[in-house]
Amino acid sequence: MMIDTHCHLDDARYEEDLEEVLKRSWDARVQGVLIPGADIEDLSRAQSIAHRFENVFFAAGVHPYHHGQYDEKIVRDFLADPKCIAVGECGLDYYRLPEDSKEKEVEVAAQKEVFKAHIHLAKELKKPLIVHIRDANDDSKTLLLDEKASDVGGVLHC
Numbered sequence: 001m002m003i004d005t006h007c008h009l010d011d012a013r014y015e016e017d018l019e020e021v022l023k024r025s026w027d028a029r030v031q032g033v034l035i036p037g038a039d040i041e042d043l044s045r046a047q048s049i050a051h052r053f054e055n056v057f058f059a060a061g062v063h064p065y066h067h068g069q070y071d072e073k074i075v076r077d078f079l080a081d082p083k084c085i086a087v088g089e090c091g092l093d094y095y096r097l098p099e100d101s102k103e104k105e106v107e108v109a110a111q112k113e114v115f116k117a118h119i120h121l122a123k124e125l126k127k128p129l130i131v132h133i134r135d136a137n138d139d140s141k142t143l144l145l146d147e148k149a150s151d152v153g154g155v156l157h158c
């Protein structure tokens with residue numbers, strides 16, 4: 001069975017031809033499509049797309065670039081939807097850290113906190129994780145092992 005676990009169909013650029021895009025997936029024998037959460041503002045759009053198409057699902061979470069938007073109550077509410085089948089994307093992204101060492105430290109600590117919160121939620125709700133890692137391999141590995149993310153598993157990218 002072939003599943004696309006990372007398809008940002010909630011992007012406004014797909015608004016016009018969403019049905020055609022999905023038809024091409026089904027024609028290529030993709031049997032399921034998962035829209036990862038990235039920006040908290042876009043989750044309701046992802047949710048409504050998932051409810052329009054039988055084999056489309058979504059995930060709830062915030063991309064590390066948007067860690068400041070993390071709101072556990074909002075993410076939990078989306079995760080209560082049976083079409084919301086994973087937590088994420090979440091993770092660590094050190095590609096564009098601030099130059100200033102103090103600011104950098106604050107940013108890294110904040111990303112780690114929010115990543116941990118996602119892992120805890122995934123474990124509590126027994127849903128897999130969609131993990132985004134960029135230029136942060138060692139810290140991500142440490143955190144995933146320390147928090148026992150393997151209890152729920154998931155996919156890694158970037």
Ligand SMILES: [Zn+2]
Nearest residue numbers: 089132157158
């Ligand atoms: Zn990503």
